[in-house]
Amino acid sequence: MRLTLDIWRQKNGADAGRFETYSVEANEHQSFLEMLDVLNQDLIGQGKEPVAFDSDCREGICGMCGFLVNGVPHGPENNTTICQTHMRHFHDGQRLRLEPWRAAAFPVLRDLVVDRTAFDRIIQAGGYVSVRTGSAVDSNAMLVQKNAADRAMTAAACIGCGACVAACPNAAAALFTGAKITQLGLLPQGQPERIDRALNMVAQYGKEGFGHCTLIGECEAVCPAKIKLEVIARMNGDFVKAVFSKRAEESAGGAG
């Protein structure tokens, strides 16, 4: 099949960027990124600069790939990364527009490559359990309900790709942040730091320039890891509880 691609080309963060049009011959067994590999080989053959895009595992788990195809993060296949999307879902003569995640918190570095270090900083603000290496108790000394463990796993499946932000009209990172807060909040290990975690992660989220969540649900629709909107409700719940309990703590402070 022959496809026409309008691809966002931008040399670096300072460049204004523009769409350029390419034509490529694709095959239904190829993955989407393999189709782009073929395009890049053609471009190199013509002495032109290939299109920069991120990818690593190409198995849908590392979270490194991702861009918009006709405005949809990771393209038309629901809950599937672009590296796992195969060309059998496209047809001859189709025209596709490829552009990077669009969000102030994810500046474009080049072409389809963006800077997602904001996500790392949100995790650094509290997406962990503080346990010293070597000081853990025996795993079976702490029983966890199967249901809680399963739900924690469902939330923990987030691959940190950023599609949720790219899909959101507000460029909110609520699904990403909520997924981590939910995973740890469902497990006994996560309880001691639950209050501070919610406050600190949400504060960092704001500092990074992500928008507010208005529960539109576009994020859930595109999430390759099938993270559910429920995690946002849990994040909001933890945050509200945290705000009030911190207030109580402050007023009790000073008494000695």
Added chain:
Amino acid sequence: MALNSKIPSGPLEKKWETAKKEMKLVNPANKRKYTVIVVGTGLAGASCSASLGEMGYNVLSFCFQDSPRRAHSIAAQGGINAAKNYQNDGDSVYRLFYDTIKGGDFRAREANVYRLAEVSANIIDQCTAQGVPFAREYGGTLANRSFGGAQVSRTFYARGQTGQQLLLGAYSALSRQIAAGTVKHRSRSEMLELIVIEGRARGIVTRDLVTGKIESHLADAVILATGGYGNVFYLSTNAKGSNATAAWRAHRKGAFFANPCYTQIHPTCIPKSGDYQSKLTLMSESLRNDGRIWVPKKKGDTRSPDQIPEDERDYYLERIYPSYGNLAPRDVSSRQAKYRCDEGLGVGPSGLGVYLDFAQSIQRLGQKVIAERYGNLFEMYEKITGENPYQVPMRIYPAVHYAMGGLWVDYNLQSNLPGLFVLGEANFSDHGANRLGASALMQGLGDGYFVIPYTIGDYLASAPRGGIDAKNPAVQAAEKEAVSRAEKLLAVNGKRSVDSFHRELGTVMWENVGMARSKESLEKALKRIPEIRDEFWKNVKVTGTGAELNQELEKAGRVADFLEFGELLAWDALQRNESCGGHFRVEYATPDGEAQRNDADYAYVAAWEWKGEGQRQVLNKEPLVYENIKLATRSYK
């Protein structure tokens, strides 16, 4: 040169305790005066950086991906072994040790493997405490599954995403240290050179992959946790970015490269579909718990699998290895799949495939149970192939997966180059000639959480601290090397893309140095690789400049190193006149096609020494001494 493995004396089960007792310590107030560089943020690198940072060392961490959470450990699916014996089925530290040694075809060091088995239980506890959502039983305790090469159920798992969950656990611990300021991390930074001053590893040169800036970083010790070299075959289950550059650059600066010919070919991967293929995808070994592997008994049987009756199918693993059946180890299962396809019994359009069939398990357990165990893997298979494995059997074929070989290290995980430590897949130490499933995660985390925190202190306590700066001639020379290499790659301005050379190298490697090797095929590879390398340096086209985000330049540097490394891999395979584990020489096979070891002549670690550009590398041998186990023929029958 004589290699000192520094294995502690005394009985096997006391060696690690003895070593810890005798190690020098760095007092808490002094730790922050030491700087340690850690390259890589996979299971080994992230766990190491997090642990050392928490202890108080000043850690500089680097990864080439856009975030430490992307490292390829994340793609490990099935699980992690530990000798917890939660199943009460006869597991013990000794049994895990023995299974691992046997699984490695008696080519690993006893003491290292025993220590790995010893710390395995602590790893599970550590990860659980971090909030890793391992699978649980209804009573709230941890669940286990079985894996290849073992007759006990000792594998802990988090659905089919165990690597992801363990890595995110280590990443969260690392993130906590980054926030605390003990670890300074740089993403999108690739190590291009090792800095060696007065015989010790004292720093690295990196390229900032966004700006192209080449910089030096100095430290009191350097730790490489940079993964394996499977991508020398171009098509492998490794991530696209996985490369051997850090290890190879260290090798060229004096670190010995051990057993490069030990490469694991994983039996259950999705077959290649065309020439544009960019990588191969693994289907977890855990699937072999419930999936049965078979081929039609009749050659060229074109019936759809459901039309082939039971008695016309050959469940060849169950037939040949009745006691391990479908859970025979990876090297053995891969070889048998190859034999079936060589006999013309392979399935699928290319004839390079065998069935992995779940029909009977689905009938026995119901689709819901199978979906709960392997749902994400079934989905992944369907996304790639367009076929629904709940209805038709999966088609699978072996693919390059893991590197057992790597930089040589002693018991303390230190290379022969003082101050250079190597962890995880990047070292050679624990898996011998073949790694058992669910043991890579164990080794990566064991090295990072529980070994290096002890052994690094022992080194630092008596090593020179600080006292070097960027003006040092060795630093300047290393930086110049990195800069001029990039310039050289850009200056060739030839006609062929980097990928075309990588594919060509990969084809030569797979066909001649792959699942079956012979003197003849290896000699052919050794003739071809230098020719490809020569053409590369005359005719490669690297677009763009060095002062920008340039993915072609990144790839070019890695492929240039693979073109040198591939030759060493073939040399190593040629000198090892025996078959063992993942190294199969067709001249050395038993009558029934199993690997024929030669313990009298080859029970050693082959550690290769760089002698300079254009020089033959020198083979150093570390004899493998077995004090506790008897070398036996490895049988899974």
